[in-house]
Amino acid sequence: MTTNQEWRQEALCAQTDPEVFFPEKGKPTGPALRVCAGCPVRAACLADALARRDTTFGVLGGTTPRQRRKLLRDEQTRVTQAAQLAVVGAEGPVSTCWAGTDVPEPGAFRPRPCPPVGAVGGLPEAGAA
Numbered sequence: 001m002t003t004n005q006e007w008r009q010e011a012l013c014a015q016t017d018p019e020v021f022f023p024e025k026g027k028p029t030g031p032a033l034r035v036c037a038g039c040p041v042r043a044a045c046l047a048d049a050l051a052r053r054d055t056t057f058g059v060l061g062g063t064t065p066r067q068r069r070k071l072l073r074d075e076q077t078r079v080t081q082a083a084q085l086a087v088v089g090a091e092g093p094v095s096t097c098w099a100g101t102d103v104p105e106p107g108a109f110r111p112r113p114c115p116p117v118g119a120v121g122g123l124p125e126a127g128a129a
Contacts, residue, residue, distance in 0.1 A: 007044040012036070022058045029059050036062035050075075 008014065012035050013021055021032045036042050036059060046061025046068075054060060055069045063071070 005048075007041040007048075010041045011045060012039040013045075021060070029064050032059035033062060033064075 013032075016035050020035065023029055023032070036045075039045070039062070042062045044061075046063060049060035049063070049068055050071060053072065055065050055072065057065060060068070
């Protein structure tokens with residue numbers, strides 16, 4: 001896997017003592033957060049940390065590990081809610097049927113209603129194998 005990490009060359013943290021960004025537990029993170037606040041690549045740094053799910057140590061992209069965990073939880077919550085809306089819908093249960101077809105490529109989503117339960121090509125009736 002290759003990633004574009006050129007943004008790191010412009011990071012202000014590269015010009016700062018790394019210890020500032022990895023304070024001991026209970027020590028202030030303010031100095032690192034101040035450096036990040038003026039960094040031109042803060043968004044790229046945060047995106048990289050979230051993509052790697054780096055939530056254990058250090059100030060990255062202007063966030064603490066606790067803040068990154070919350071961002072990831074909030075994102076998962078939004079994805080889950082969106083999936084539930086796709087299934088339940090505003091008007092009640094809605095279903096998208098893939099019976100007899102392969103799931104399309106991303107961006108080629110063409111939902112169609114499922115045939116009634118028990119109908120040819122529809123969902124099997126409850127208890128049917």
